[in-house]
Amino acid sequence: MENNTLISLRNITVAFDGEVVLDHLNLDIKDKEFVTLLGPSGCGKTTTLRIIGGFVEPSEGDVFFDGKKINDVPPYKRHVNTVFQRYALFPHLNVYENVEFGLKISRLPDAERKKRIKEMLAMVGLSGFELRRVNQLSGGQQQRVAIARALVNHPRLLLLDEPLGALDLKLRKEMQIELKRIQQQLGITFLYVTHDQEEALTMSDRVVVMKNGQIQQIGTPIDIYNEPVNAFVADFIGESNIVDGVMIRDYLVEFGGRQLPCLDGGFGTNARVDVVIRPEDWEICKPADGQFHGTVISSVFKGVHYELMVQAPGEEEEWMVHTIENHPVGSEIGLILTPDDIHIMHKMSPEEEAELLSALEADSILNDEDEDDEE
Amino acid sequence: MTKKQNSLTSNLYIFIVMAFMYLPILVMIAYSFNNSKSRGAWSGFTTKWYADLIQNESILSALLNTLIVAVISSVIATLLGTAAAVGIQAMKKRSRDLIMNFTYLPVMSPEIVMGVSLMLLFVMFKVDFSLFTVIVAHITFNVPYVILSVLPKLRQMDKYLFEAALDLGCTPLQAFTKVMLPEIMPGIITGFLIAFTFSLDDFNISYFVSGERAQTLPVLIYSMTRKRVSPEINALSAIIFVVVLAVLILTNLNDIRRENQLQKGGRRG
Numbered sequence: 001m002e003n004n005t006l007i008s009l010r011n012i013t014v015a016f017d018g019e020v021v022l023d024h025l026n027l028d029i030k031d032k033e034f035v036t037l038l039g040p041s042g043c044g045k046t047t048t049l050r051i052i053g054g055f056v057e058p059s060e061g062d063v064f065f066d067g068k069k070i071n072d073v074p075p076y077k078r079h080v081n082t083v084f085q086r087y088a089l090f091p092h093l094n095v096y097e098n099v100e101f102g103l104k105i106s107r108l109p110d111a112e113r114k115k116r117i118k119e120m121l122a123m124v125g126l127s128g129f130e131l132r133r134v135n136q137l138s139g140g141q142q143q144r145v146a147i148a149r150a151l152v153n154h155p156r157l158l159l160l161d162e163p164l165g166a167l168d169l170k171l172r173k174e175m176q177i178e179l180k181r182i183q184q185q186l187g188i189t190f191l192y193v194t195h196d197q198e199e200a201l202t203m204s205d206r207v208v209v210m211k212n213g214q215i216q217q218i219g220t221p222i223d224i225y226n227e228p229v230n231a232f233v234a235d236f237i238g239e240s241n242i243v244d245g246v247m248i249r250d251y252l253v254e255f256g257g258r259q260l261p262c263l264d265g266g267f268g269t270n271a272r273v274d275v276v277i278r279p280e281d282w283e284i285c286k287p288a289d290g291q292f293h294g295t296v297i298s299s300v301f302k303g304v305h306y307e308l309m310v311q312a313p314g315e316e317e318e319w320m321v322h323t324i325e326n327h328p329v330g331s332e333i334g335l336i337l338t339p340d341d342i343h344i345m346h347k348m349s350p351e352e353e354a355e356l357l358s359a360l361e362a363d364s365i366l367n368d369e370d371e372d373d374e375e
Numbered sequence: 376m377t378k379k380q381n382s383l384t385s386n387l388y389i390f391i392v393m394a395f396m397y398l399p400i401l402v403m404i405a406y407s408f409n410n411s412k413s414r415g416a417w418s419g420f421t422t423k424w425y426a427d428l429i430q431n432e433s434i435l436s437a438l439l440n441t442l443i444v445a446v447i448s449s450v451i452a453t454l455l456g457t458a459a460a461v462g463i464q465a466m467k468k469r470s471r472d473l474i475m476n477f478t479y480l481p482v483m484s485p486e487i488v489m490g491v492s493l494m495l496l497f498v499m500f501k502v503d504f505s506l507f508t509v510i511v512a513h514i515t516f517n518v519p520y521v522i523l524s525v526l527p528k529l530r531q532m533d534k535y536l537f538e539a540a541l542d543l544g545c546t547p548l549q550a551f552t553k554v555m556l557p558e559i560m561p562g563i564i565t566g567f568l569i570a571f572t573f574s575l576d577d578f579n580i581s582y583f584v585s586g587e588r589a590q591t592l593p594v595l596i597y598s599m600t601r602k603r604v605s606p607e608i609n610a611l612s613a614i615i616f617v618v619v620l621a622v623l624i625l626t627n628l629n630d631i632r633r634e635n636q637l638q639k640g641g642r643r644g
Contacts, residue, residue, distance in 0.1 A: 055538055075541040082542045088535035092557040101553075102543035153543065 004031045012061035023213040036192045036200040039210035045193045049159050081150035082159040087142050089134040096130035102153040120152040140171045157189045197237050209233045234276040245275035264344040274345045279322040281341035290334020407609035424610040437595040448513035449570035456521025464529040478519045486579035494583040504586025512584045513574045521566035528562030
């Protein structure tokens with residue numbers, strides 16, 4: 001364990017009514033780090049957050065804060081504050097009183113209290129809103145009050161439970177940048193929960209991808225994106241082409257009827273693997289020049305890019321291709337990959353694959369619903 | 376044109392409804408100033424029934440009894456009912472449904488059943504009828520009303536508010552008093568007012584458990600009307616009506632004032 005580790009979860013298991021929500025989870029978070037727990041609904045990410053906040057007791061395992069075991073420390077004695085999913089602002093208090101709440105409880109002297117609240121409201125851009133009632137504020141403003149109310153207590157660790165879920169896209173993007181700025185300015189550790197992969201990749205120092213109460217992968221956003229350890233992570237992190245392949249030997253893979261050089265090794269010879277190709281990694285060329293070629297069977301404008309589906313003649317495989325130049329439906333194109341565009345992963349078992357599918361489906365349906373994994 | 380006719384009909388309709396509701400009371404107030412004891416004939420203006428009323432000791436002591444019972448029983452019922460509601464809200468669904476059915480039972484069953492059964496209970500345990508028995512009886516029938524008016528507020532409350540308070544350093548008790556209580560206060564006040572008014576005008580149950588010495592006003596008025604309807608009762612009823620009206624107007628004015636404050640976005644007073 002490194003010296004600057006702030007929070008350690010050791011072998012945490014949580015079960016509600018016999019249903020395992022977290023399965024022997026281990027996680028270390030360093031001081032001043034921005035860590036995001038990413039996963040579909042019901043993967044246990046909110047439960048992990050609530051364990052650190054002190055609202056859920058693990059059935060097994062230990063929680064360490066600054067090297068001390070805090071399993072039995074109640075929430076009100078932990079140096080942790082939370083930004084709740086739906087803000088949970090106190091409706092009977094105005095903006096100033098909401099932010100003041102924690103300081104009042106801890107009996108901070110008046111002068112210091114006023115100074116801190118003023119600074120904090122300025123930081124979140126709500127100076128002049130002191131006397132507003134919280135239910136007169138817009139969603140984005142309520143969000144800022146919730147952040148100020150938590151941060152004004154100068155916690156060592158801030159827990160954020162899908163705090164931007166209820167905001168519209170533009171506001172969400174602004175708040176992502178602002179949260180990152182606040183985190184760097186104050187030097188406070190942030191543990192952030194979301195099911196939005198883009199949010200996770202934008203803000204985090206490290207991303208923890210979770211599924212079914214287990215951690216799939218921990219890494220920097222670039223690692224997670226470029227080197228997913230399995231098809232679940234690859235698919236959850238972004239739209240991908242994931243196909244069956246065979247690792248002929250190190251640095252040579254066969255898929256889609258071609259043998260292509262790649263940068264991965266250590267899978268053995270003639271091993272069955274999953275091959276991941278990001279849709280934006282394809283290079284489009286004339287049909288005769290490509291490693292692959294096929295017919296564009298659909299083209300959808302997505303704003304920044306077009307999303308093409310390309311089918312090779314006589315083959316089942318369809319390739320998703322992102323390109324900034326449109327190619328009309330019916331046209332023939334060629335596709336080229338360089339070795340570093342090809343990502344090789346261990347194959348998932350059929351059960352794991354089925355789980356992945358159902359988890360992703362559930363997530364797209366429940367996107368804006370509350371997480372129900374605490375009950 | 377049709378709009379005008381519509382509004383005329385609706386105004387007429389409202390007028391008729393109001394007349395049905397308030398005409399009897401207006402007649403009663405008018406007769407409280409009637410010089411004659413007769414119920415049918417008007418023989419001049421007088422305030423002597425009001426003067427008599429102030430000197431009538433049995434009426435005054437019944438009034439005092441009523442107020443004592445109403446205040447004590449509604450305060451205790453409010454405390455018990457609020458605590459019960461908080462507990463019920465925290466229960467799992469099945470036990471919550473069960474308890475709620477038990478809560479509805481006294482509300483649904485005829486008051487006379489409650490009155491008779493409470494009387495039998497006191498007799499069985501050899502408790503003499505007194506103000507105490509009346510107060511206990513009133514608490515019993517008031518608790519469900521408090522529960523039923525507090526529960527919706529608890530259900531409306533964001534379930535994370537309590538956790539947010541703990542998160543900001545409150546002990547569970549502080550979280551209850553500083554966050555939960557202000558949130559559900561409107562429900563508690565409504566429950567208290569319902570309990571207070573039900574206690575004030577309860578006759579059915581009080582009749583069975585009050586005995587000779589602890590008569591409340593409704594019980595006394597009933598026993599007086601069995602002999603003769605004294606115009607003093609008109610005077611008393613008129614006073615009660617005016618007091619209740621005044622209280623209602625005050626509460627409404629207060630609501631309007633708070634509403635205005637909210638709209639101005641001022642600090643809560």
